[in-house]
Amino acid sequence: MKHTLSVLVENNPGVLARVAGLFSRRGFNIDSLAVGMTDNSSVSRMTIVVEGDERYLEQLNKQLHKLVDVIKISDITRDAYVDRELVLIKVSADAAKRAEIMQLVDIFRARIVDVSPKTLTIEVTGNDGKVTAFEDSLRPFGIKELVRTGKIAMLRGKRASSKNHINKEEDES
Amino acid sequence: MNGVKLSGAQILLKSIEAEGVDTIFGYPGGMALPIYDALYDSGIRHILARHEQGVAHAADGYARATGRPGVCLATSGPGATNLVTGLANAFMDSVPMVAITGQVTRPSLGRDSFQEADITGITMPITKHNFLVKEPAELARTVKEAFYIATTGRPGPVLIDVPSDISLSQIDYKPPYEVNLPGYKPAPNTAPRKIMEAAQAIADARRPLIYAGGGVVISGAHNELLKLAEMLAAPVTCTLMGLGGFPGNHPLFLGMLGMHGTKYANFAVSDCDLLIAVGARFDNRVTGKVETFASKAKIIHIDIDPAEIDKNVKVDIPIEGDVKIVLDQLLAVLRPNLEEAWREKIKAWKREYPLKYCKSGNIKPQYVIQEIYNLTEGNARITTEVGQHQMWTAQYYSFTKPRSFITSGGLGTMGFGLPAAIGVQVGCPDEVVFDIAGDGSIQMNIQELCTAVNYNLPINVAILNNGYLGLVRQWQEMFYNRRYSQSELLNPDFVKLAEAYGAVGIRVTSKEEVAPALQRAIQLKKPVMLDIVIDREDNVLPIVPPGESLDKMLG
Ligand SMILES: Cc1ncc(C[n+]2csc(CCOP(=O)(O)OP(=O)(O)O)c2C)c(N)n1
Ligand SMILES: [Mg+2]
Numbered sequence: 192m193k194h195t196l197s198v199l200v201e202n203n204p205g206v207l208a209r210v211a212g213l214f215s216r217r218g219f220n221i222d223s224l225a226v227g228m229t230d231n232s233s234v235s236r237m238t239i240v241v242e243g244d245e246r247y248l249e250q251l252n253k254q255l256h257k258l259v260d261v262i263k264i265s266d267i268t269r270d271a272y273v274d275r276e277l278v279l280i281k282v283s284a285d286a287a288k289r290a291e292i293m294q295l296v297d298i299f300r301a302r303i304v305d306v307s308p309k310t311l312t313i314e315v316t317g318n319d320g321k322v323t324a325f326e327d328s329l330r331p332f333g334i335k336e337l338v339r340t341g342k343i344a345m346l347r348g349k350r351a352s353s354k355n356h357i358n359k360e361e362d363e364s
Numbered sequence: 365m366n367g368v369k370l371s372g373a374q375i376l377l378k379s380i381e382a383e384g385v386d387t388i389f390g391y392p393g394g395m396a397l398p399i400y401d402a403l404y405d406s407g408i409r410h411i412l413a414r415h416e417q418g419v420a421h422a423a424d425g426y427a428r429a430t431g432r433p434g435v436c437l438a439t440s441g442p443g444a445t446n447l448v449t450g451l452a453n454a455f456m457d458s459v460p461m462v463a464i465t466g467q468v469t470r471p472s473l474g475r476d477s478f479q480e481a482d483i484t485g486i487t488m489p490i491t492k493h494n495f496l497v498k499e500p501a502e503l504a505r506t507v508k509e510a511f512y513i514a515t516t517g518r519p520g521p522v523l524i525d526v527p528s529d530i531s532l533s534q535i536d537y538k539p540p541y542e543v544n545l546p547g548y549k550p551a552p553n554t555a556p557r558k559i560m561e562a563a564q565a566i567a568d569a570r571r572p573l574i575y576a577g578g579g580v581v582i583s584g585a586h587n588e589l590l591k592l593a594e595m596l597a598a599p600v601t602c603t604l605m606g607l608g609g610f611p612g613n614h615p616l617f618l619g620m621l622g623m624h625g626t627k628y629a630n631f632a633v634s635d636c637d638l639l640i641a642v643g644a645r646f647d648n649r650v651t652g653k654v655e656t657f658a659s660k661a662k663i664i665h666i667d668i669d670p671a672e673i674d675k676n677v678k679v680d681i682p683i684e685g686d687v688k689i690v691l692d693q694l695l696a697v698l699r700p701n702l703e704e705a706w707r708e709k710i711k712a713w714k715r716e717y718p719l720k721y722c723k724s725g726n727i728k729p730q731y732v733i734q735e736i737y738n739l740t741e742g743n744a745r746i747t748t749e750v751g752q753h754q755m756w757t758a759q760y761y762s763f764t765k766p767r768s769f770i771t772s773g774g775l776g777t778m779g780f781g782l783p784a785a786i787g788v789q790v791g792c793p794d795e796v797v798f799d800i801a802g803d804g805s806i807q808m809n810i811q812e813l814c815t816a817v818n819y820n821l822p823i824n825v826a827i828l829n830n831g832y833l834g835l836v837r838q839w840q841e842m843f844y845n846r847r848y849s850q851s852e853l854l855n856p857d858f859v860k861l862a863e864a865y866g867a868v869g870i871r872v873t874s875k876e877e878v879a880p881a882l883q884r885a886i887q888l889k890k891p892v893m894l895d896i897v898i899d900r901e902d903n904v905l906p907i908v909p910p911g912e913s914l915d916k917m918l919g
Binding site: 208249253256258259263 | 484485488489492493496498513545546547548549669670671673674675678
């Protein structure tokens with residue numbers, strides 16, 4: 192089963208290497224990993240998607256906890272959450288196919304972000320199901336290039352998977 | 365109050381001293397020179413080893429013997445990479461250590477500068493944590509955090525990489541900040557419900573067995589363990605790391621379990637109905653084939669590191685927490701449960717399958733080890749190298765006190781014993797220290813004999829010389845059709861070698877000479893190396909063949 196982990200880490204140099212290194216040396220596979228700063232610049236959030244059974248996830252969770260730079264891990268898989276992924280797709284589009292592609296873009300509420308005589312570059316945002324469906328529907332036209340950000344996620348409602356304000360750091364006087 | 369300006373190096377040393385450190389082990393070089401210069405005026409005692417691997421193992425031995433963090437210092441590049449084996453060794457055995465490495469200046473970082481090595485990158489998987497100091501103002505706090513991380517929770521080595529321009533910078537010294545590590549949780553909370561569950565399981569057990577590991581020694585829980593065992597009249601078996609955590613001469617003691625464990629310990633594991641794992645981590649050398657390990661038993665697992673629970677073996681009652689505290693809580697709710705039939709069964713196994721060796725012929729390694737025990741009345745601090753001699757020591761020296769057996773368990777590092785003995789002797793100046801060594805292993809860090817001579821450390825190195833990489837030869841004999849590929853050794857004259865270093869060399873070639881030679885070595889109070897020529901092809905028995913079940917022992 193796929194799990195979505197929301198991991199708060201200290202925004203220290205090397206923190207990505209520590210997390211990635213842990214995954215590789217313990218034989219955990221990452222489906223996707225997205226990382227960026229939170230509203231607190233000393234804290235980053237990683238959204239990690241992994242596949243495995245309960246015992247595997249438990250071991251992964253415990254090993255991640257041992258990293259000093261990891262502040263908090265939430266497995267939000269079973270909670271109600273919103274998730275999004277941004278995908279850029281460059282697709283072959285000669286004059287004959289253009290209209291058909293633009294129709295698909297409309298249906299999926301995607302956007303054309305670049306145009307060339309032979310291609311269209313399209314941006315689509317959504318959860319995994321939507322972006323995968325969009326990708327599938329474009330495939331027959333010939334996908335020349337595709338890039339995904341990996342998924343980011345957040346709990347629904349007023350619940351937060353973290354207290355965002357960790358009073359890290361000393362007076363710098 | 366306005367602070368005085370100090371150099372980064374001075375602040376580094378001041379911060380180390382503030383942690384209660386009075387002795388460090390090290391080896392200088394270019395990028396560490398600012399630190400060495402500050403050391404020249406500081407009150408810290410520095411032991412100069414002869415190789416950075418020796419530096420690291422000495423700090424490790426010091427830490428294991430005293431329970432205080434071992435501190436080591438090395439230069440950038442090759443100095444730092446030479447520490448690597450020592451750090452990995454300390455990491456595997458959960459030894460509190462702080463390693464400080466010089467680094468190239470901040471502007472030179474990332475440019476393949478002379479003697480630059482990405483030591484934080486290299487040691488990421490073999491340290492509990494590491495730091496590259498980027499600002500002089502961070503130094504004091506970093507040192508404080510490093511010691512805090514190294515010594516709390518499950519201990520381990522922490523490395524601090526200090527660019528030399530930071531060591532040279534002049535800044536205001538402010539006393540160290542409090543640690544502020546929001547992501548670091550030293551010890552988990554113990555769930556009281558689990559204590560009750562464990563107590564119930566213990567009350568229900570007919571055949572309980574305690575399996576104690578290094579966590580007992582680290583947490584100082586030996587008295588609690590003894591109480592637990594006696595209250596339940598439960599037999600106790602120790603891992604290699606656990607030896608000394610329970611009195612080796614106690615009637616409830618079954619010796620070591622696992623690959624070279626006693627038959628009765630392994631039978632007890634296979635037959636018990638309740639296994640109480642205390643500060644142990646179900647290493648594959650302990651469990652043999654995992655599927656059949658303690659297969660009739662309910663398992664209670666007490667450990668400070670939640671990640672050890674359910675890692676290798678699925679347990680029934682996990683208890684996260686410091687072993688000493690958990691045992692205390694458990695003792696408060698337990699009632700005696702003396703199961704006579706189980707103890708009778710174990711007594712019968714002990715009678716029927718004792719540890720034994722053939723006593724005729726040349727000098728037997730087992731005999732030498734027993735003599736060291738007899739002559740020191742079990743009061744010596746023993747280090748070992750890695751190989752047959754290490755396993756014989758574990759089997760035949762009845763360790764009765766915690767921190768008396770100092771051996772490389774998890775990593776199995778040949779070359780550990782001699783530098784570790786130096787660290788032990790530095791930490792315990794009035795005690796008798798022996799490195800029980802193999803002729804192969806001793807040559808991996810033989811240069812450290814000079815360190816012992818340099819500082820007048822009266823360590824005794826007893827080489828059990830079989831002319832082989834004995835453990836390798838044994839495996840080749842048993843599992844590779846006696847094809848002795850690259851396991852026979854041509855050795856130097858160890859006596860002359862000892863003398864060349866300024867130590868005393870003693871050769872022992874007959875059984876009658878063993879005791880007098882050992883006695884002389886102890887009385888000399890100088891560094892001594894004994895070359896004890898033993899039976900060439902003796903084996904460590906019993907043995908559970910790799911991957912087999914514990915009750916499938918040979919020999
Ligand atoms: C650094 C290192 N290299 C290789 C090994 C593999 N190894 C384990 S035991 C052993 C033989 C040790 O020989 P010796 O020190 O003479 O001890 P003996 O087994 O003969 O008592 C070897 C090569 C190791 N454990 N450590
Ligand atoms: Mg040998």
